[in-house]
Amino acid sequence: MAVASGMHDIVLVGGAEKMTDMDDVSINSVLDATADAEWEAGMGVTFAGLHAMIAQRMIHDGIATREEIAAFSVNSHFHGALNPNAQFRKAITLDTVLKSGPTATPLGMFDCAPISDGAAGLVLCPLEDAKKYTDSYVKVSAVTQASDTLALFQRPDITTYGATVAAAKQAYEQAGITAQDIQVAEVHDTYTVTGIMALQDLGFYKRGEAGKAVLNEECHFDWGKVAINTSGGLKARGHPIGATGVAQIVELVEQLRGSADKRQVQNAKYGLAQNTGGTGSAVTVSILEAM
Amino acid sequence: MSSVAREWREVPGRYNLKGTKCTNCGTIYFPRRDFCPKCRRAGIGKIEEYDICRTGEVYTFSIVHDAPAMCDMIKPYAVVMVKTDDGVMIAGQLVDVELDKVAIGMRVRAVMRKLSTDGDAGVIRYGYKFVPAE
Numbered sequence: 522m523a524v525a526s527g528m529h530d531i532v533l534v535g536g537a538e539k540m541t542d543m544d545d546v547s548i549n550s551v552l553d554a555t556a557d558a559e560w561e562a563g564m565g566v567t568f569a570g571l572h573a574m575i576a577q578r579m580i581h582d583g584i585a586t587r588e589e590i591a592a593f594s595v596n597s598h599f600h601g602a603l604n605p606n607a608q609f610r611k612a613i614t615l616d617t618v619l620k621s622g623p624t625a626t627p628l629g630m631f632d633c634a635p636i637s638d639g640a641a642g643l644v645l646c647p648l649e650d651a652k653k654y655t656d657s658y659v660k661v662s663a664v665t666q667a668s669d670t671l672a673l674f675q676r677p678d679i680t681t682y683g684a685t686v687a688a689a690k691q692a693y694e695q696a697g698i699t700a701q702d703i704q705v706a707e708v709h710d711t712y713t714v715t716g717i718m719a720l721q722d723l724g725f726y727k728r729g730e731a732g733k734a735v736l737n738e739e740c741h742f743d744w745g746k747v748a749i750n751t752s753g754g755l756k757a758r759g760h761p762i763g764a765t766g767v768a769q770i771v772e773l774v775e776q777l778r779g780s781a782d783k784r785q786v787q788n789a790k791y792g793l794a795q796n797t798g799g800t801g802s803a804v805t806v807s808i809l810e811a812m
Numbered sequence: 813m814s815s816v817a818r819e820w821r822e823v824p825g826r827y828n829l830k831g832t833k834c835t836n837c838g839t840i841y842f843p844r845r846d847f848c849p850k851c852r853r854a855g856i857g858k859i860e861e862y863d864i865c866r867t868g869e870v871y872t873f874s875i876v877h878d879a880p881a882m883c884d885m886i887k888p889y890a891v892v893m894v895k896t897d898d899g900v901m902i903a904g905q906l907v908d909v910e911l912d913k914v915a916i917g918m919r920v921r922a923v924m925r926k927l928s929t930d931g932d933a934g935v936i937r938y939g940y941k942f943v944p945a946e
């Protein structure tokens with residue numbers, strides 16, 4: 522917006538976080554505060570607990586099975602193993618996720634994004650000036666944001682993020698495309714279950730079908746459907762909170778430039794990034810286009 | 813965790829499940845709202861105090877193993893979202909229960925319990941928790 526309006530000629534976007542300066546209990550308290558501090562965290566309902574309750578209800582309602590939810594982590598690690606900049610560069614099996622120690626049932630350690638240190642950066646400028654600086658630029662086609670109630674329990678349905686649905690709808694309109702036009706997407710898998718929800722809320726899959734596709738490895742970079750979290754996602758690339766949103770865009774740029782090496786999605790024209798705050802109380806969606 | 817003023821304003825809700833109801837459209841708000849976002853202007857002056865039903869059933873749940881400092885002594889413990897018998901959703905803990913017996917649809921009722929001990933002064937925060945209802 523700043524460069525499109527002419528207010529600035531060039532903008533450097535940076536994101537950085539060093540989470541390992543704090544112990545894990547303190548970090549979790551910070552994360553808990555991104556939900557409703559009084560009526561959720563103040564009741565002992567942790568951030569992981571809220572996501573676990575979403576997962577429990579999804580399983581109950583037949584939207585996804587425990588295995589399908591766990592498979593999201595397997596997909597992230599599959600791609601993380603192909604990304605030299607990922608925090609965890611090792612593929613894992615479904616069994617590893619299912620047998621990992623419980624954080625908040627039904628979710629285990631391997632359903633949760635890790636504590637990470639990291640940084641990412643981008644350079645933005647007006648599209649017509651980009652050629653002056655580089656031959657391999659991409660176009661920002663849409664950036665949108667939507668919000669919802671802070672507390673999860675105040676929503677009509679906890680198995681969908683209304684803010685993702687709203688931000689995605691606007692983004693597709695801005696870019697003049699539909700969900701079917703996207704070849705590669707980075708979604709906010711703070712927990713495996715939010716990854717599954719994102720695939721449905723962004724319109725890539727119908728409700729009840731995202732989990733099946735993930736379990737069937739259809740989200741891999743070389744399957745031919747929309748490739749999901751080719752960077753390794755929050756789970757395997759890492760989740761240094763302040764850097765995550767920028768890192769998602771960096772991965773899309775690599776893919777759309779054709780410089781994603783071993784995890785390159787063929788003929789990627791449009792990439793989408795979805796970033797979430799709290800339990801979906803704020804969501805941004807960005808769409809980038811190859812030039 | 814929150815300002816002193818906010819703490820006191822929210823005590824009636826936390827102790828007695830007091831919320832509000834918009835008499836224009838019938839929507840119940842918990843925690844309380846003094847303005848109905850559905851009715852907007854049409855709801856002004858039509859918001860009444862409302863006692864939320866203290867019984868309901870488990871809508872979803874989780875057994876928390878990785879606990880915050882305030883709950884470290886009681887882990888693992890059950891957290892639930894309860895749909896009260898008047899249709900209001902509330903998040904909280906489910907106590908006095910065998911953890912492997914917690915299930916969606918289970919009948920529960922709200923009771924007042926100690927939630928946490930705050931800060932170095934050790935001020936005890938009370939509020940609702942749920943227990944199994946016969």
Ligand SMILES: [Zn+2]
Nearest residue numbers: 834837848851
């Ligand atoms: Zn109303």
